[in-house]
Amino acid sequence: MLAFIVRRIIQAVVVMMVISLVGFSIKDQIGDPVRDLVGERVTPAERAEIAEKMGLNDPFFTQYFRFVKNAVTKGDLGRSFLYNKPNLEVIIHHAPATIELVFGTALIIIFISLPLGVYCALRPRTLLSRFTMSFSTLGVSMPVYLTAILLIFLFAIHWQVLPSYGRGETIDLFGLGWWSTGMLTVDGIRHLILPCVSLSTLMLPLFIRLIRSEMMEVLETEYIKYAWAKGLSPARVWMVHAFKNTLLPVITVFGVQVGIMFAFTLLTELVFQWPGMGFMFLEAVHRADISLLIAYLVVVASLFVFVNTVVDILYGFINPTVRITGTK
Amino acid sequence: MKKFTYLLLSLMIALSFSASAGAKTLKVGLDADPVSLDPQVQLSGGMLQLSHWVFDPLVRWTQDLTFEPRLATKWERVDELTMRFYLRKGVKFHSGNTFSAKDVKWSFDRMRKSADFKGLLEPFDGCYIVDDYTVDVKTKKPYALLLNMSTYFFAMDSEFYTGTDANGQPKDMILKVGESFALNNASGTGPFIVTKREHNVVLEMERFKDYWDTKSPGNVTKFILTPIKENATRVAALLSGDVDFISPVPPQDFRRIHSDDKVKLVTISGGRIITFQMNQNRNPALKDVRVRQAIVHAVNNTGIVKKIMKGTATVAAQQGPRGYVGYKESLKPRYDLNKAKALMKEAGYANGFEVTMMAPNNRYVNDAKIAEATAQMLGKIGIKVNLKTMPKAQYWNEFDARAADIMMIGWHSDTEDSGNFSEFLMMCENKETGYGQYNSGYCNPKVDELVLAAQSETDLDKRAAMLQEVEQILYDDAAFVPFHWQNHSYGAKKNIQVKPIINAMNFPYFGDLVIE
Numbered sequence: 001m002l003a004f005i006v007r008r009i010i011q012a013v014v015v016m017m018v019i020s021l022v023g024f025s026i027k028d029q030i031g032d033p034v035r036d037l038v039g040e041r042v043t044p045a046e047r048a049e050i051a052e053k054m055g056l057n058d059p060f061f062t063q064y065f066r067f068v069k070n071a072v073t074k075g076d077l078g079r080s081f082l083y084n085k086p087n088l089e090v091i092i093h094h095a096p097a098t099i100e101l102v103f104g105t106a107l108i109i110i111f112i113s114l115p116l117g118v119y120c121a122l123r124p125r126t127l128l129s130r131f132t133m134s135f136s137t138l139g140v141s142m143p144v145y146l147t148a149i150l151l152i153f154l155f156a157i158h159w160q161v162l163p164s165y166g167r168g169e170t171i172d173l174f175g176l177g178w179w180s181t182g183m184l185t186v187d188g189i190r191h192l193i194l195p196c197v198s199l200s201t202l203m204l205p206l207f208i209r210l211i212r213s214e215m216m217e218v219l220e221t222e223y224i225k226y227a228w229a230k231g232l233s234p235a236r237v238w239m240v241h242a243f244k245n246t247l248l249p250v251i252t253v254f255g256v257q258v259g260i261m262f263a264f265t266l267l268t269e270l271v272f273q274w275p276g277m278g279f280m281f282l283e284a285v286h287r288a289d290i291s292l293l294i295a296y297l298v299v300v301a302s303l304f305v306f307v308n309t310v311v312d313i314l315y316g317f318i319n320p321t322v323r324i325t326g327t328k
Numbered sequence: 329m330k331k332f333t334y335l336l337l338s339l340m341i342a343l344s345f346s347a348s349a350g351a352k353t354l355k356v357g358l359d360a361d362p363v364s365l366d367p368q369v370q371l372s373g374g375m376l377q378l379s380h381w382v383f384d385p386l387v388r389w390t391q392d393l394t395f396e397p398r399l400a401t402k403w404e405r406v407d408e409l410t411m412r413f414y415l416r417k418g419v420k421f422h423s424g425n426t427f428s429a430k431d432v433k434w435s436f437d438r439m440r441k442s443a444d445f446k447g448l449l450e451p452f453d454g455c456y457i458v459d460d461y462t463v464d465v466k467t468k469k470p471y472a473l474l475l476n477m478s479t480y481f482f483a484m485d486s487e488f489y490t491g492t493d494a495n496g497q498p499k500d501m502i503l504k505v506g507e508s509f510a511l512n513n514a515s516g517t518g519p520f521i522v523t524k525r526e527h528n529v530v531l532e533m534e535r536f537k538d539y540w541d542t543k544s545p546g547n548v549t550k551f552i553l554t555p556i557k558e559n560a561t562r563v564a565a566l567l568s569g570d571v572d573f574i575s576p577v578p579p580q581d582f583r584r585i586h587s588d589d590k591v592k593l594v595t596i597s598g599g600r601i602i603t604f605q606m607n608q609n610r611n612p613a614l615k616d617v618r619v620r621q622a623i624v625h626a627v628n629n630t631g632i633v634k635k636i637m638k639g640t641a642t643v644a645a646q647q648g649p650r651g652y653v654g655y656k657e658s659l660k661p662r663y664d665l666n667k668a669k670a671l672m673k674e675a676g677y678a679n680g681f682e683v684t685m686m687a688p689n690n691r692y693v694n695d696a697k698i699a700e701a702t703a704q705m706l707g708k709i710g711i712k713v714n715l716k717t718m719p720k721a722q723y724w725n726e727f728d729a730r731a732a733d734i735m736m737i738g739w740h741s742d743t744e745d746s747g748n749f750s751e752f753l754m755m756c757e758n759k760e761t762g763y764g765q766y767n768s769g770y771c772n773p774k775v776d777e778l779v780l781a782a783q784s785e786t787d788l789d790k791r792a793a794m795l796q797e798v799e800q801i802l803y804d805d806a807a808f809v810p811f812h813w814q815n816h817s818y819g820a821k822k823n824i825q826v827k828p829i830i831n832a833m834n835f836p837y838f839g840d841l842v843i844e
Contacts, residue, residue, distance in 0.1 A: 031721030037363075037504045039371030039444045041742065041752075043762045044728065046443045050504060081505050083527050084364070149560055156568035164568040165357075165561050166554060273556045273565075275529045283528060283557075286690070288721035 004316050012309045016302060017068075023297040024064050031288030033081045054081075067294070077295035082287050087295030089178075090280065096179045097167060098276030101268070102261050104183075104196035106254075109204055117211025118246075121219065122238060124212075133212075136205030144264065148198040148271040155194060163191050165273040195272045202264060203257055210253060214246045351549040352843045354824075357562050357571040361531050361555040365522060366510040367482050368435075369502055371444035371742075373834060380835045381533065381551070382422075383482035383516030386413055386432070387475060391596075391831050393651050393744060395475055399427065399483055399517065408470045408786065409453070413478070415461040419540040421485040423515040429457045434486035436465075442502050447762060448480065448742055451783070470784045472791055476743040485515035519544070519839030520551055530554050539839075546840040566591055566819050572843075573824055575836070577817040579638040579694065585819050594826040595815045597642050598834060599649050600740040601749065602692055604685075604702065604809040607769040611683055611733040614769075618675035620806035625668035626709045627702055629811045630661055636697050641812035646799040647739075647749035649813045651832075653788070654746025654795030659803050661810075668709045680710020687715070687736035688723040693814055699736060702809075730768045737766055738814070744833070746795040750779045754798075754807055770807045 034051045051057050055066070070076040077087040085093075120129040139147075156164035168191035170180040182188025218224065219242055227237045266278035273279070277296070284292040362378040363370055380388070386400040400413040419427035436455035439445045451473075453466040465481075467474060489500040489510060499509035514522055517540065520533035531553040535546075554571065556562040559578040565571045567588060577585060577593060585593045606614040606623065613619050633641045642649065645659040672678060683706075687699035696717040703713035716732070727735055741748035756771035757764035763776070778794045778801075785791040802808065816834045820826045823844040829837045 031719065032725045035724045036721060037370070040724075040766075041371055041447055042444055043447060043765060044759075046446070050443065054505060079505060084505060084507075084511065149564075152561070152564045152568070156570070157564055160568055164564045164570050165556060166570075270558055271561055273554070273558065273561055280528075286719060286721060 001316065005313055008309050008312050008316075012305045015305050016298070019301040020068065020071075020294070020298050021064065023294040024060070024067070027290040027294060030285065030290055030293065033288045033290055036287045036289075037081060071298070077298060078291045080284075080289055080292040080295075082284060082289040082292060087292050088299070090292060091277065091296060091299055093178055094275060094277045094280045096173075096181060097274060098262065098265050098269070098278060100181065100183055100192065101195055101199065101265055101274060101276060102258060104192045105199045105203070105261060106258055108196055108200040109207055109254075112200075113204055113207035113211055117208045118215055118238070118243065120208065120212040121215035124216070132208060136208050139201045139205040142201065143267075144198055144202055145267050145271060147201050148194070148268060151194050151198050152271070162194050163187075164194075167191050167275060195268050195274055198271075199261065199264065199268045203261065206257070207250070207254070211246060211250055214249055215242060218242045218245050352547050353550040353552065354548045354573065354838065354841065354843065355571040356551065356553045356838075357556040357565050357574040358553060359555065359557060359559075359562065359576060361528060361553055363527075364511040365514040365525065366502065366508070367484065367514075367516075368439050368442045368445060369504065369511065371442075371448070376833075377835050379482045379516075380518070381520045381838055382514050382518040382522060383484065384419075384518050386415075386478045386481045386483075388479050388837075389744065389831055389833055389835075391828075393832065395479075399432070400478070403475070403478075406464065409468075410464050410466050411474050411478075412458070413463050413465065415463065416540060417461055419517050420538040421488065421515045421517055422521045422536055423485055423488045425485050425487045425515070427483060427485075427517055428460045429463045430460075431483045431486045432463050432481065433457055434489075435484045436481060438484065438489075438500055438502070439480070443504075445480070448477065452477075470786050472783065472786050472788070473743045473745055473747075476745055483517060485517075488513075488515040519546060528555055541839070544840050545842050546838070547843060548838060548841050551838055563819070566821075569821070573818065573820045573826070575816070575818045575834075576693065577819045579636075579640050579817075582638055582640065582817075589822075591819055591821055592826075593817065593819055594830065595640055595817045596830050596832060597649065598740070598814050598816045599652070599744065599832050600692075600738050600814045601644055601647050601649070602641075602695075602698065602736070602738045602811040602814065603647075603753070604734050604736055604811075605753070605768040605770070606806075606808070607730055607733050607735070609769045610730065611681075613675075613677060613681050614683075614733060616675045617805060618671045619677060622668045622671035622675065622677075622709055623706060623711070624806045624809050625662050625664045625671065626705050626711075627809055627811075628663045628705060630663060632698055632701055633812050636694050636701060637812065637814075640815040640817060641693075642815070644810040644812050646803060646810060647753070648741065648746035648795075648799070649832075652741070652744070652746045653792040654799050656796045656799045656803075659799060665708060672709050677710070680712060682712045682714065683734055684732040685713050685715045685734040686723070686726055686732035687717050688720045689717040691720040691723065692736075692738045695736060695738075698811060727766070727768075734809075735768055739766070740833075746799070747779055747782050750775060750798055750802075754802060755779055770805070772801060772805060772807070775801055775807075 034047050038047060038050065055063065067078060080087050080090045083090045116132055120132055123129055152164050155162040167182045167188060169185045169187035170182045171184055173179040173181040182192055224237060224242055227241050265276060266282065268274065269276045269279040270282055281296060360374055362374045367375060367379040367383055384398045386398060387395045388398050390396045399416050399419065401416050403411055403413045406412050415429060415432065421427060433455045440449050451467050451469065451471045453468050456464045456466065458464055465474065491499050493499050493509040495507060497508060501508045503511060519536055519539050521536050523534050524530065524532040533551040535549045556565055562574050563577065563581045563584065566574045582593060585591055606620055608615045630643050633639065633643050643661050645661045646656060648654045685699060685703060687695050689696035699715055699717055703715045706713050737753065739749055739753055751763055752766050754767055754770060755763040755776050757767050775798055778798050782791050782794040785794065816830065818826050818830060825842040829841050
């Protein structure tokens, strides 16, 4: 078992090395960060001097090893040129906005897709069901960017009931200093509505359809027929017997989709000027903040690698065959 | 439950009242926020805007390009090399310190150490204190643009920036990347004090109670700047009433703003010329003046201003706009397709040739669209253009490498004077003096001679004649393809008096802004 764990961890380290190496090798393609730091009047000689001071002229591997050394020994992932702060601090500072956006979206998805999906399964021929199904096709095929602009136009400009951009009033959560939340103020929640709704349009149809088809399948099974035969009330058959079993696959898919949703926040954050990680990432690309980009890549990769490694090891405990195939 | 609902309702009502009861708050949405609080760390439009809000210069530009006294109340020429500035008395810094001559000298000396400003200060010898409220600014040679340059002399609070910070670093250190006191703290004499700054999210300022300019009509007590990058979102924020003022307004939304009766659009012509440079060293065909003339004649820049810029630019045929000393009235846009074809034939390129072209796609207003239109127009005289557009982060390195035959560049004169354009764009490239830093291949010794002579010519009429001759030579040589001078555009709510505070430099003087 110990050998298995060690092997998994070594694999994780190798993966991290490869990812950081890939990140480093693309950095020269993104642009010159010095150009963004200085005005257009600065002479090439001055710029070269600044690049030299920042260590950008060092050979590739010198830069790479310096980065790895600092990351491993000090947990230091370098400094963002754009924000002028340690990269890790910048990333952590932007994380809450994205997490709250995804959380709000998840809530919307849960509270809308569950009742609608179940209803469509139980009463497939009603008008509402047909409407929901055709409307959900529309939702899937509309790009988030367009949905967002449309929502801004309707709710912010035309009816002027919701704000058009930003997070609004935020308060410092638990006095931590870095988690500013918009979920505890009226203004903050008002600002959350439009971004969350536009982000949810992407996944909502998927879940309505998933829940509907799962539920329909379950309703056809033998034990449901048996429950009907026993003379149970419809509410009990649907909610207790059918619905519970519908949820299992839905929850599995939900877990995966929430992860994917983090990636989709990029466009939503751009349109709503939402100061989260996706917005930060785009800014870094535009402004050629290669230091922040590499750090972001490493942080995201290490999160994935960490979770996967832990899961693998847990599997090893639960199911010994995984270990055995691992040892040839 | 009912109780809770009431509570919530009354809370919401209370909140909405408290928001409107506060004095004049101005919410501004710009495409970017200043990169730091140190006015001398970067020479860029954003930083200069901030400098006018938090600091004050000795003199500043007015809307009609004359000088307005700020920290200097008057000035006089002592001799050919020296200008004497008499400073305003009773001016306080945000820190409470009193402004005097030592702050002017200190700021001047610090600016000379800044990589970004060093070049601009090259003609200067130094700043000398005469008494507490008088300074002499001396140049190495007679220099006609001394006053123009004084618009850059923002006074920083020398006492405030003296000493060492928590990390043991000197507080006045000029640093691009890293921690420094000046990057995050500011004490100027300007109308606004920075109260909160979160880079890329928000910059909050409050009116300085002891501001010296008590005659200023400005009544903004709180000034909140939010960077809104996305054009559509910025316009939406104004239309929905979430912000009071935005800039820039994308040309495609002009009509939208015009048609809304709660907001208005204000534009002012700016001094940034958009051009294409033709690299004679890369492509031998471009060495022929007839070919260059043909290209200039083939480009319908009037049409581009109308169609692509939606009329929000001024068609150009020379570098400096009207109002600059070098502006020559007789130089007119030259679109004439037949003449262009004839010139191509005359030069022996009746069948055309191929060129490469590069342009940025996020630097100037509609830059990529202008490049695409130009490529098409050149196609009509047989020039096949291979166009590549890219974000500015990559573009400038390509420009430095002169990576294409025809490259786009826009330029705004640092001194609001015609000479500056030629110094950077048209003088023969010289690595040592730095002249022609953004010139891709044009070189005419006569132009160099005239521009250099104009620098130290203090007879303004003679000087104007020289600079106009430069424009004429460049016009005859078809040294570059002129497009237009971009307008600055501002969208605002109806009750905001935008017109009096804007200028060709795009430094809205929010300190003087009146909200009705």
